[in-house]
Amino acid sequence: MFLGFTNATTIDKETSESRRIIYPKSINYNIPYLQRNFVAFKEALAFKESQGNYTVVNSLGYLGKYQFGRTTLERFRIYDTKAFLKNPELQEKAFIALCKVNKWILRKDIQRSVGKTINGVKITESGILAAAHLSGAGNVKIYLRSNGSEGFADAYGATIKSYLKKFGGYNVSIIEANIHATV
Template identity: 50%
Template sequence: MIKRITGLSVTLIIGGVLLLGFKTKESVDFSSYSTAGLDLYYVAPNFNEIEDEGVFISPELGKSYTGFKEAVAFKESRGDYGVVNQFGYMGKYQFGRGTLELIGIKDISRNDFLNNPQLQEKAFYAYSSRNKWVLRRDMKWFIGRRMNGVEVTESGILAAAHLAGPNAVKRYLRSGGVSGFADAFGTTIRYYMKRFGGYDTSFVEADRRAKVSL
């Protein structure tokens, strides 16, 4: 009999604790909780975007123009002037034939281009200069805003234009980040704008007819 009473008491005690727990949960007032002001936007990066999150930043170069172009080069080719990828993009900044022709580099063999670091550096500046002119209005309109959780900066725009071309960047910005782009490796405009944002690229002058003098 004593065992029964003891067992019943234990059961009542456990039941009371559980009941008290449920009542406590029901009595919580969530009306004071709010998500206002929180950044709830999240984009899951693709594997290419997270495989090398160690961003190349030289302590000596910092956020200068030289630091910018070297950081882009490190992402593109690990800074190798002589590399050609499986899609035929060449050199330190991974230029395609069409882009090179656009900035005045024609009738040059692949080997001659790969073995000419000075020419590759001139090509990067000329292409950045042309892209800065093409995107001048968009820079005026969108720099300082946040898009898809990333602050828009001039260097981010120029890096994205190097990746995707200025017209793709223009569509991305003017659509509020809805019109996306990904290269053959899955790298996006948003990723380049985030990774290469905040550099001082004022050294690059906007030039509609930027060409490389051979």
């Protein structure tokens, strides 16, 4: 559905005739509204990490849809990485468990920091959880407590600040903080 129009005139180079063309100002393609809930959060993060591919292993050895490191998987008693790559359900459970653990580790920093602006980025709970997925909860604590003066970048150049910004504003309240979360 066209919402408005703008006029333009073009000149045909061969005939020197002018033609009036009407262009739409904007077009409504009936794109559905996507909620900014936990499902949207995890899918956006997965797309950034692996383009949503459960079987990918990057050049540094990070695994699966959410690009888990081996030591993170071992925290959840996952040792067989080949089986992990073939098991989407296990990857989803591991992601949720990691979010729960990170939320527990960062609970005080979430309480202190959400709503503040650091380095031009409004701090949100989802941004904090995404940044913890990127760099680990300890690096996020350092970043927040230093008011952004102590940063982190992964081997590909992704930073805590970029994750705080890109993944901010999702409702992740469904995730309950739990230091003992398992898959």
